[in-house]
Amino acid sequence: MAEFNTDLPSVRAIQQFLKDKQEVELKLVTDDLLVGRIFWQDNDCLCLVDQYDQKTLVWRQALVYLKPKA
């Protein structure tokens, strides 16, 4: 398996959103705002799943901020 630092608070915070099936807003460098639940994360990507169950691979390098959907 890939090395992945699960001790990082930010990684654990995302893992918690995943477990809680919390809907999140994800702001990207292109100014796109994606909405969905986190399906999994690895070193390179977050996988987001939207309400239609469509999955989107988002590269970490493109992440700006993440917050729970209001």
Added chain:
Amino acid sequence: MAEFNTDLPSVRAIQQFLKDKQEVELKLVTDDLLVGRIFWQDNDCLCLVDQYDQKTLVWRQALVYLKPKA
């Protein structure tokens, strides 16, 4: 051969799209949205092939998100 971590879920997800000849949408940092099938991937790039069989090398650093074409 080049070192390439095929254990990463994101790398395997892309490898699966490749095997399934799944058409994907690729959003880039320039806000371009490329459509095509993944022909190969390596450490630096994805190679995309469109419906006219034209190949495009896309640098990983420019990737924002990828999803199956609806």
Added chain:
Amino acid sequence: MAEFNTDLPSVRAIQQFLKDKQEVELKLVTDDLLVGRIFWQDNDCLCLVDQYDQKTLVWRQALVYLKPKA
């Protein structure tokens, strides 16, 4: 625990804002300007909390500048 260089003046400056519950302005690569208090920081992210107590994970790669709110 994750490796985190707490000797860096910039890390300590942020740690001081955290302790002082100082409201800060955070300029991001998308030109967004977030306002809030720093809740924690790690290698990858700052966690910002706003006046409604909502938390936002901000990736370090997206940071441009930070200053105390005037």
Added chain:
Amino acid sequence: MAEFNTDLPSVRAIQQFLKDKQEVELKLVTDDLLVGRIFWQDNDCLCLVDQYDQKTLVWRQALVYLKPKA
């Protein structure tokens, strides 16, 4: 000489364009689209030469995609 991984498919694909004197389109993070032949590549840059034989050093970090000119 500099370390340069010539086993990477993406590096070899570029090397093939070079040998074939294939005209290519190079999309950059600034949204510029440069057209020319690849003159050489190293770890940091591609060197492009246009129809007036003018050379341009393009930094790899600025690369988005490359494709043969239609």
Added chain:
Amino acid sequence: MAEFNTDLPSVRAIQQFLKDKQEVELKLVTDDLLVGRIFWQDNDCLCLVDQYDQKTLVWRQALVYLKPKA
């Protein structure tokens, strides 16, 4: 203390501006142009101080260019 390569000409040039209390213009990736004196620098950031003595932490990753104010 943090590792910081004080032998780099660029680091020393900035250190000289610091000692001379030289006002500088700092162009950032967001196209912002900050004006002030350099208060300190470390591996991650420059700290700029403006004419009202307000300090701004600027991340190195966001730096484009720096020149003495005309």
Added chain:
Amino acid sequence: MAEFNTDLPSVRAIQQFLKDKQEVELKLVTDDLLVGRIFWQDNDCLCLVDQYDQKTLVWRQALVYLKPKA
């Protein structure tokens, strides 16, 4: 002194422009186009000097392309 790979063709190409006092155009990620002669380069920056002898430190991370001024 700082480690600096003078064997890279791109580093040597820039060194040649420096020796020839060749005026160059430097395109940056902000879409700025700087014109001047290269005064020195190190691992982090290029130092450009314009016709009024003003020096500008340009960070390598902000470089897009460089070509001799026509």
